Amino acid sequence: MRKLVSMKTICKALFFALVLYTAYIMTLRYVVQPPVTFALIPSCRPKSYELVLATTNYRVENEKQQIKKTHRPKAIGITNSSNTRYYVKHSGQSVNAGSYFSVIIEARDINNSHFRKGGDFWYATIRNKVVGLNVAGKITDFDNGTYEATFFAAQSGEYDVEITLVHPSKTTDFIENVLWPMEDRVVWNGNFTSNDNKTYEIKKCKLKVHADYKNACVYSFPLALGTTELVCDKPNEKVFTCDSLTSLKSKNTYIERHFSYLFSDNSALFQKSVTYVRILNGPLKINITETSENIVYHLPECKADLPATISDGFWMKNSWTSLRCKSKQWSMAEIRQCVKGKQLYFFGDSTTRQWNGGLLDLLGLQKSNMTKYPNPKKTYHSSDVVNLTFHFHPFTLGVSNSPYRIGRWEYEIMDNLDTRICNYIIMISPWAHYTQWVKERYIERLYLLRQTVLRLRKRCPNTVFVIKTPKPRNHDTGTSLLYAGDKLIYDIRSFFLDVFKDIGIHIIDVWDMNLAHPSKSKIHMPMRIIYQELYLFLSHVCKVE
Incomplete structure (x- = not known):
């Protein structure tokens, strides 16, 4: 007669199967196939991550952020300014005055791994303080964590190289997907004044898309704003008409408070370590050598519809x-x-x-x-x-x-x-x-x-x-x-x-x-x-x- 398998044995087997499946999922590096729903039980939770995979969301505990999934899985992490590095392209060759040269930027994460997502926002300049020569570099984003800053070497001498991370890609994503579509980021106090100028009433005014607004004063300028209208709460109809609007003042205190909450909730995206921070892992100076040839600029006349140039x-x-x-x-x-x-x-x-x-x-x-x-x-x-x-x-x-x-x-x-x-x-x-x-x-x-x-x-x-x-x-x-x-x-x-x-x-x-x-x-x-x-x-x- 066969022995019945104990419930304890069954639980152990299921537990180890779950551990193996967890390891398999982690090797996929966050590639999630909906509609799988899976969570690590507390006893199996790694020290640095709590992984919750669902049809539309995942969460990374060490970043404390909830990120909305898109059609393309996003890399977990953020560009780390201390680990990010740059180097001069073709560094074995001299840079001659009158030529162009490039600096390659490699975005890296906190683990010093090459970040495989584009979208970081960079500034790049070279400066020769002795002669007062300053150039801004044009940034090319290869959409894989690598960027190229191209400069014109206008004159020989030693230049300071300044590569600055203005925002990492997660911040630029936030700006694109949260800030730009956000309503009520601009609000005015509308001052309605009576005909005898003795009475006034302050009402909130906002920009809204054309609609059939009730109990509101609507101001339209279709040749300038199209479907956008200024919509103000209607003042006391016994004293004022919508034509009584005399002035507007932006509600800076309201806006500041509104943005303070938003900033507090997303402070990690704007902390000093990733905002306007100079990258130091790279050559801080570059020497541009003299050329024996005269530098001649073959430029077109200044006219309409000029094409883009390597340097402005x-x-x-x-x-x-x-x-x-x-x-x-x-x-x-x-x-x-x-x-x-x-x-x-x-x-x-x-x-x-x-x-x-x-x-x-x-x-x-x-x-x-x-x-x-x-x-x-x-x-x-x-x-x-x-x-x-x-x-x-x-x-x-x-x-x-x-x-x-x-x-x-x-x-x-x-x-x-x-x-x-x-x-x-x-x-x-x-x-x-x-x-x-x-x-x-x-x-x-x-x-x-x-x-x-x-x-x-x-x-x-x-x-x-x-x-x-x-x-x-x-x-x-x-x-x-x-x-x-x-x-x-x-x-x-x-x-x-x-x-x-x-x-x-x-x-x-x-x-x-x-x-x-x-x-x-x-x-x-x-x-x-x-x-x-x-x-x-x-x-x-x-x-x-």
Whole structure:
């Protein structure tokens, strides 16, 4: 008679089978085939991991994060700045002045294993402090944890090499998948004022997609915003109408609190060890050797739709040399000759207002009594030297009240320009106030702006259109990384380049120019940099002799 197998024996067998299956699963390195659901029981739990595999989620205890699965399994871990290394490509060869050279970056994790996922956000520069020469490197992401930074070796000498991890890929994923789609990242207090100006009421205002909103005041600008509308809670109907909205003030305290919670919950993604941290595992200096040949730049004229280049240019002290096209340093007499008889319109934010003031400086007109400042959102100068008007866009962010509709959408001006003249130079650059918008709504705004440009071009074919890109501003601490960080701004630059390509628009890309300069990146850069941006602008819109 056969003996019955005891329940204890059966449990042991099942236990060891479970252990073997666990080992097999761990060797797959997180490749999960849904709909398997499996969890390690506490007695079998490894010291460093608690693995929970389910149809849509897994959790890694040592990182304390819940990560939503996508169609492609993601590597568990994060780029480790202490282990990440870089080296000069073809290091056995000398780097000659006038040539290009590359630095290869290998992202590594905490275990010093080569990270096999792209998406890290890098800055790369070389600097010769003796002669004041500074260059930014162009980054190529091979999407496998390897990156290449390419530099132009403009002059011989010893250079400091600075490779900076701005954000690891997990942070850029968070920015793309969580921040950009997030609603209510920009909120205003709307001030409704009675007709006798004695009574007012404050109501919350937000940007929302067009819908049939109840008990709300809705403000639509379809030629500027498309389906996006400003929606305010309706004030007391016995005293106010929706036309009573007089000013907007961004709710900075509300936004700061909102982002503080978000930052606290995701602080590991923005800690100092992985945010704006310089990589030290690599050659901190490189020697560029003299060449016996003269360096000659064969560059095209500055024109619309220029192709991308290996390097945008370099700084020699406070003078920028473009490697995209033939730019020059302009004298006041040359600038006056260029803009004579032209009508210039600058549309944008406070960085565009710097251009407005800078151009008046270069023309010797900043203190002219012909320069008028009718309100904080508009400046104009009209004289026999130049006709220049600056308009700030509406719905701005800031610490003070801004009168509602004091700014102007681009179409409101461009659609009403006199077609009998058609001697216009139009520069457009709306970016600094849009990092808190939902991405799709901002892109819709850019495409509508593109249509505004094309409408004016149809009416005035000789109009010159210029787009100025964003630049780094180096918000490197706390919640500012979430609402105005450089990765968000760099994404906006990418939107600009994509939306306005191949339609005859001059693109003034100032990103690498500002990144390369030794001044700390901030929203309003020193005027010596602004003047160099304007020289590049003038090289596009004026004839270079």
